[in-house]
Each structure stands twice: as C-alpha cells, then as structure tokens.
Amino acid sequence: xxxxxxxxxxxxxxxxxxxxxxxxxxxxxxxxxxxxxxxxxxxxxxxxxxxxxxxxxxxxxxxxxx
Amino acid sequence: xxxxxxxxxxxxxxxxxxxxxxxxxxxxxxxxxxxxxxxxxxxxxxxxxxxxxxxxxxxxxxxxxxxxxxxxxxxxxxxxxxxxxxxxxxxxxxxxxxxxxxxxxxxxxxxxxxxxxxxxxxxxxxxxxxxxxxxxxxxxxxxxxxxxxxxxxxxxxxxxxxxxxxxxxxxxxxxxxxxxxxxxxxxxxxxxxxxxxxxxxxxxxxxxxxxxxxxxxxxxxxxxxxxxxxxxxxxxxxxxxxxxxxxxxxxxxxxxxxxx
Numbered sequence: 001x002x003x004x005x006x007x008x009x010x011x012x013x014x015x016x017x018x019x020x021x022x023x024x025x026x027x028x029x030x031x032x033x034x035x036x037x038x039x040x041x042x043x044x045x046x047x048x049x050x051x052x053x054x055x056x057x058x059x060x061x062x063x064x065x066x
Numbered sequence: 067x068x069x070x071x072x073x074x075x076x077x078x079x080x081x082x083x084x085x086x087x088x089x090x091x092x093x094x095x096x097x098x099x100x101x102x103x104x105x106x107x108x109x110x111x112x113x114x115x116x117x118x119x120x121x122x123x124x125x126x127x128x129x130x131x132x133x134x135x136x137x138x139x140x141x142x143x144x145x146x147x148x149x150x151x152x153x154x155x156x157x158x159x160x161x162x163x164x165x166x167x168x169x170x171x172x173x174x175x176x177x178x179x180x181x182x183x184x185x186x187x188x189x190x191x192x193x194x195x196x197x198x199x200x201x202x203x204x205x206x207x208x209x210x211x212x213x214x215x216x217x218x219x220x221x222x223x224x225x226x227x228x229x230x231x232x233x234x235x236x237x238x239x240x241x242x243x244x245x246x247x248x249x250x251x252x253x254x255x256x257x258x259x260x261x262x263x264x265x266x267x268x269x270x271x272x273x274x275x276x277x278x279x280x281x282x283x284x285x286x287x288x289x290x291x292x293x294x295x296x297x298x299x300x301x302x303x304x305x306x307x308x309x310x311x312x313x314x315x316x317x318x319x320x321x322x323x324x325x326x
Contacts, residue, residue, distance in 0.1 A: 005113075006110040006111070007110075025111070025113050026113055027111055028119070031119050031122070032111050032155070033108070033150075033151035033152070033154050033155040034151070035147040035151060038143050038144070038147050039147060040146070040147045040150035040151055040154075042150075042154060043154065058110065058147070058151075059110065059111045060108040060109060060110055060111060060148075060151055060155070061108065061109060061110075061111040061119075061122075061155075062106055062107075062108065062119075062121055062122040062125070062155060062156070063106070063107050063108060063109040063121060064082075064083040064084035064085075064086075064092070064106065064107065064121060065082060065083060065084055065105045065106045065107025065108075065134070065135045065137055066082030066083075066084045066085070066105055066107075066135070066137070066222070066223075066271075066272030066273070
C-alpha cells in the first residue's frame with residue numbers, strides 16, 4: 001500500500017499508526033503537528049489513527065511567518 | 067497599556083519573523099522593535115530534522131506572545147487543519163487567518179474568511195482575521211465575535227502604504243469597539259504613524275523591517291513612528307483648514323496701520 005507523507009509517496013506493508021510513522025520519520029514528540037487526510041490529529045490520537053492505502057499525512061513544524 | 071484579546075501590552079507593534087537575512091538579525095530586530103507579539107507559521111517537516119526547534123527555541127527566548135498564521139491556505143479545510151495544528155504546536159488559541167483568494171494580489175477570499183471564522187470561533191479560537199478594507203466584511207467579522215479585525219493597507223509585501231484612507235477612516239469610525247490592526251502593505255515608518263494617527267490600535271508588518279538595509283535600525287524607527295502616531299491620536303490632531311491663518315497674533319504688530 002502507498003501513502004503520501006508531506007506529498008511524497010511511501011510504501012507500507014500493512015496499515016500503520018501515525019505514532020509509528022512519526023517515529024520512522026524522525027519527528028520528535030512535541031516538535032511537530034499532524035493532519036491525516038487534511039484533518040487535524042491531536043497528539044493523544046497518534047497511536048489510534050491508522051493510515052490506510054491512499055491516505056495522506058501532513059507533518060508540520062514551526063517556521064518563520066509574517 | 068492596551069488590551070489585545072486577553073493580553074495587556076505596552077507596544078502596538080506586531081512584527082513578523084520571516085525574510086530576515088539571518089536568525090540573529092531577526093532576534094535583534096524583534097528586540098529593537100519593542101514588539102510583544104510576533105507572527106509565526108508552519109511548514110512541512112523535513113524527514114529526520116526533528117522539527118523547526120532552533121527557530122521555535124529562538125522565539126521562546128524572546129518571551130513574547132506568539133500569533134500563528136495560516137499563510138498559504140486557500141480552502142476552509144486547509145485553514146481549519148492548520149489552525150488546529152498551530153494551536154497544539156504553539157500552545158495558543160490565537161490564530162491569524164489568511165485565506166487567499168487571488169494569487170496575484172494575495173487578496174483574501176472574504177466569503178470563505180467569514181465562513182471559516184465562524185467555525186474557528188466555535189472551536190474556541192481567538193481569530194485575528196486578515197481582510198481587505200471592505201467595511202461590511204469587517205462588520206460581519208465583528209458580528210461573528212471577532213474582537214480584532216486586521217484590514218490590509220495595501221497588498222502583502224507591496225510596501226505601498228495606506229492606499230485607501232477613506233475606507234480605513236470609515237472602518238475606524240464605524241467599528242469603534244473593535245480592535246483594528248493594520249496588517250499588510252506598510253512600507254515605511256510614516257505609514258505606521260498615519261495608521262495610528264487615524265486611531266488604528268496597532269500595526270502588523272514584516273517586509274518593511276526585514277527587507278530594510280538595516281533591519282534592526284528600521285525596527286527601531288518603526289517603534290518611534292508607532293509611538294508618535296499613537297501619542298498624536300491621543301493628543302487630538304487639529305482639523306485641516308483651506309485658508310491660511312496667521313499663527314503669530316496680529317494685535318500690536320509693528321507698523322500696522324488701519325487702512326480705512
């Protein structure tokens with residue numbers, strides 16, 4: 001199955017939680033925020049939000065802004 | 067001292083954190099500005115980078131209020147997700163809502179702005195809506211519960227200053243209870259002074275400082291300009307007159323003779 005993380009394709013063998021994906025992505029807890037299929041996912045729901053084939057995940061971090 | 071949402075502030079200068087030549091330049095300029103509110107944003111995290119922690123640590127060290135924005139969003143769905151991510155990441159319910167309707171002018175889509183503002187207020191956000199100088203849109207935003215409305219002076223990053231004084235003065239007069247912040251288009255300190263002279267509560271800008279030859283010097287210049295504008299507003303600016311009026315008293319002028 002294929003998912004998109006920050007618009008880049010990633011292959012997964014099986015459905016996988018957001019918590020595991022964040023760990024694989026090297027994102028430190030508390031330093032990023034997440035949207036699954038364009039819906040916000042709170043930290044409390046990382047472990048129970050499961051990525052399915054075709055899903056998208058946005059992982060964002062603080063940056064400069066005007 | 068004045069109140070912005072629930073914060074008590076000294077400075078009426080809200081400043082952006084982007085476009086600086088370096089993080090150190092941004093830090094020094096922010097301090098020179100005297101600002102107590104800085105705008106920040108979100109970007110996609112690079113794999114393995116851990117997050118934007120250096121930047122975030124720098125902002126935290128400034129001990130200021132953080133106003134996250136939804137820059138780059140074009141749809142209600144994007145704004146809603148971005149606002150919720152920002153609230154969790156920056157630990158604030160403040161959100162500067164930008165929902166762009168036109169790429170060329172970066173003019174906000176005010177129809178979608180009204181719709182998303184209603185949803186965000188329902189979700190507990192303190193919405194700082196970036197809007198045009200359209201009076202009725204500003205009134206509807208206030209009707210929805212916005213305590214703050216942020217009209218543009220001119221398009222983002224254009225530095226063209228206050229293009230429509232009539233619209234801005236009218237908005238100030240018609241929304242006396244709403245905190246009005248000029249957001250976008252300020253190019254030079256005199257623009258900021260003018261905005262404050264008109265009774266606007268504050269100014270939010272970024273490019274005018276960050277793109278100056280000396281951002282720290284320009285941040286300081288804006289600080290004085292804003293203070294001057296506010297002091298002038300409080301002191302009461304005289305009404306313009308069409309005809310000259312001598313400022314020196316004429317009574318007892320030497321050599322004066324009655325002509326008839």
